[in-house]
Amino acid sequence: MSAIGATYQEDEAIQKKRWMILIVLNLFTFMATLDGSIVNIALPVLVKELHLPLAQVEWVTTIYLMSICSAILFFGKLGDIAGKIKIFKIGMVVFIFGSLLCGISASLPFLIASRIIQAIGASMTMANSQGIVTDIFPSTERGKAIGLIGTFVSLGSIAGPSLGGIIVSTLGWEYIFWVNVPIGLIAIVLGWKVLPSDFMKVKSKIDIPGSLLFAVFIIALFAGLLLGQQLGYGDSLIILSLIVAVSAFIAFIGVEMRTSHPLLQLSLFKNSLFSLSILCGFLVFVANFCFNIIAPFYAQNMLELSPFYAGFLLMLFPICMVVISPLSGALSDKIGSEALTFAGLIVMVIAQFGLARLHDGSSVVLVGVWIAMLGIGSGLFQPPNNSLIMSKVPRTQLGSAGSVNSLVRNVGMVVGITLATTILFHEMSSKAGYQVTDLIPGQPAIFLSGMHLVFMTSSAICLVCAMLTGWRLVIMKKAKRAVA
Numbered sequence: 001m002s003a004i005g006a007t008y009q010e011d012e013a014i015q016k017k018r019w020m021i022l023i024v025l026n027l028f029t030f031m032a033t034l035d036g037s038i039v040n041i042a043l044p045v046l047v048k049e050l051h052l053p054l055a056q057v058e059w060v061t062t063i064y065l066m067s068i069c070s071a072i073l074f075f076g077k078l079g080d081i082a083g084k085i086k087i088f089k090i091g092m093v094v095f096i097f098g099s100l101l102c103g104i105s106a107s108l109p110f111l112i113a114s115r116i117i118q119a120i121g122a123s124m125t126m127a128n129s130q131g132i133v134t135d136i137f138p139s140t141e142r143g144k145a146i147g148l149i150g151t152f153v154s155l156g157s158i159a160g161p162s163l164g165g166i167i168v169s170t171l172g173w174e175y176i177f178w179v180n181v182p183i184g185l186i187a188i189v190l191g192w193k194v195l196p197s198d199f200m201k202v203k204s205k206i207d208i209p210g211s212l213l214f215a216v217f218i219i220a221l222f223a224g225l226l227l228g229q230q231l232g233y234g235d236s237l238i239i240l241s242l243i244v245a246v247s248a249f250i251a252f253i254g255v256e257m258r259t260s261h262p263l264l265q266l267s268l269f270k271n272s273l274f275s276l277s278i279l280c281g282f283l284v285f286v287a288n289f290c291f292n293i294i295a296p297f298y299a300q301n302m303l304e305l306s307p308f309y310a311g312f313l314l315m316l317f318p319i320c321m322v323v324i325s326p327l328s329g330a331l332s333d334k335i336g337s338e339a340l341t342f343a344g345l346i347v348m349v350i351a352q353f354g355l356a357r358l359h360d361g362s363s364v365v366l367v368g369v370w371i372a373m374l375g376i377g378s379g380l381f382q383p384p385n386n387s388l389i390m391s392k393v394p395r396t397q398l399g400s401a402g403s404v405n406s407l408v409r410n411v412g413m414v415v416g417i418t419l420a421t422t423i424l425f426h427e428m429s430s431k432a433g434y435q436v437t438d439l440i441p442g443q444p445a446i447f448l449s450g451m452h453l454v455f456m457t458s459s460a461i462c463l464v465c466a467m468l469t470g471w472r473l474v475i476m477k478k479a480k481r482a483v484a
Contacts, residue, residue: 008136008199018136020194022145025129026152027187028092031180032122033156035099036065036413038164041296041307041314042173049173050108058226058421061293063112065414066222067119068126069407070215073263076127076403077206083198084128084135091124092191096184102177118177126410127403130386135199144329148383153409159318160292165311210263213252218411221245225418232435268404276472277388280341280465282408282415284381287352287465289416290458291317291374294424294451302360302444303367316368317375324379329387337384338473344380345466347373349459356455360444377462416458423457424450 008014014021039046039061046057079087098118105111129149137145167176224241231238256262269275299310328340351373358367389405427450428436432443440446 008196009138011196011199014136014196015138017194018145020190021136021196022133022148024187024191024194025088025132026149027183028088028095028125028191029129029149030152030156031184031187032095032125033153034160034163035118035122035177035180036061036068036156036160036410038160038167038176039064041160041162041164041300041311042168042176044297044300045168045173045307052108056108058417060108060111060115062222062226062414062417064115064119064122065410065417066218067116068123068410069222069414070218071120071123072127072403072407072410073214074206074211075124076131076406077204077263079128079131079403081204081206084131085195085198087124088128088132089188089191089195091121091128092184092188093121094118094124095121096181096188097121099177099180099184103174103181105174123406126406130405140333144326144333148326148329149386153382153386153406159315162311162313162315162318165296165307165309165314167311169306169308169311205261207255207259207261207263210252210255210259213248213255214263217245217248217252220248222414222418225422228422264404273472274389276468277385278404278408280345280469281382281385281389281405282412283461283465284345284348284378284385285409285412286416286419287348287458287461288374288378289413290420290454290461291352291355292413293417293420294454295371297439297447298358298451299367301439302448303362303364305364313364313368314371316372317378320372320375321379321382324376325383328380329383332384332387337388338469340384341381341388342466342469342473344377344382345462345469347377347380348462349377349466351377352455352459352462356452356459358451359448419457420454423454426450427453 008018043057043061046052046060050057075087075091095118098114098116098121101114102111102118105114133145133149164176167179220241224238224245227241228235228238233239253266256264256266269278295314296310299305299313300307303310305313328344332340351370354366354370354373358370386405424447425436428440428446431446431449432440436446
């Protein structure tokens with residue numbers, strides 16, 4: 001591979017508008033990640049309007065995330081080859097078109113198909129946004145810029161239930177998709193004016209076998225996990241799906257090790273700091289999406305809040321993130337990232353444990369305190385962790401690294417949803433004495449039992465991350481002393 005062209009940091013005109021470029025990137029980053037979670041609070045409404053069980057309607061959320069996971073490595077690699085900005089621009093248009101189709105959907109199959117189109121556009125933007133930022137911003141501002149784009153990633157992921165609740169209760173569920181259209185059109189016009197032409201490209205080839213094997217792995221894995229909730233994990237089709245997933249993943253790794261133009265740069269994972277940061281980022285999104293899928297049902301069904309007021313309650317999470325994340329990103333440039341990620345994880349452990357102790361008579365104020373703490377912890381953790389990930393990557397692999405970071409984030413979302421609903425339905429089935437794939441009217445204790453187990457699990461996940469980050473902090477301090 002060989003890079004051609006100049007650099008954005010040598011172009012004075014581009015440097016003058018770098019913050020405007022970041023605004024455009026953040027607008028689409030926010031919308032693309034928001035649409036992975038904004039449907040969650042509309043699920044109870046969709047269950048009623050489409051007359052379908054929760055386990056089926058859940059596909060509206062998961063098909064979007066599955067499609068992103070299947071395509072994101074491909075578009076990250078394509079961005080390195082064809083130009084990250086070019087792929088990002090195309091993705092903007094595809095995403096808006098998909099959002100428009102979602103809003104006019106009158107049936108579950110059409111809505112799911114529209115979500116796939118929307119996800120393809122989202123994956124094109126997600127895979128390349130962090131690489132564009134790393135290319136354009138000088139090293140003295142890179143941590144802050146990556147921290148800000150990471151903030152909008154996390155903010156979009158978590159703000160969905162709160163914003164969705166307000167939109168659903170005032171306008172209707174269709175508008176959770178239509179709201180993207182006017183904002184997206186403004187961002188597209190602005191993007192065409194401020195986004196420069198691609199300077200950095202890589203001479204390489206698309207890894208078609210690797211791309212197909214990875215897509216098969218993602219689809220088979222998550223289809224098996226999600227359908228297992230309805231059919232049972234002992235079902236022969238579910239077992240076959242999981243076997244196909246494992247086989248496809250093994251074959252994918254084999255292809256990537258042999259090809260000269262791999263879809264996934266396995267060499268990235270030789271850097272232990274990169275690998276540990278990726279792992280912790282994945283686990284945090286698993287934990288956060290356990291909260292994201294359960295909290296709307298707790299707020300509406302247990303606390304008996306309307307979608308409007310439930311949305312305001314859940315809004316505490318993104319509000320706290322908005323306040324804390326920029327401070328954490330800027331501070332990480334001065335004192336380093338390790339201590340901040342550790343502190344954020346400890347706060348998240350406490351918050352998740354607090355959520356596990358809630359019941360149907362809990363004070364809304366107490367619920368708000370735990371939600372706010374979860375937002376503070378995520379705000380402390382996400383920006384410095386994203387900065388750690390992208391700072392360890394060669395410039396010619398920024399698209400691939402950014403797509404890996406986005407991939408593990410979206411896989412974390414799907415795993416979080418799957419883990420939370422699997423634990424919830426298993427515990428509810430155990431308490432009810434029969435197979436449960438939906439909420440049981442008039443039986444709050446059964447739902448609360450499942451919810452408590454979900455949040456205890458997510459608290460344990462955050463604790464594991466904190467232990468890993470604490471170990472890394474100790475090792476790095478010893479290394480610095482040895483050098484000194």
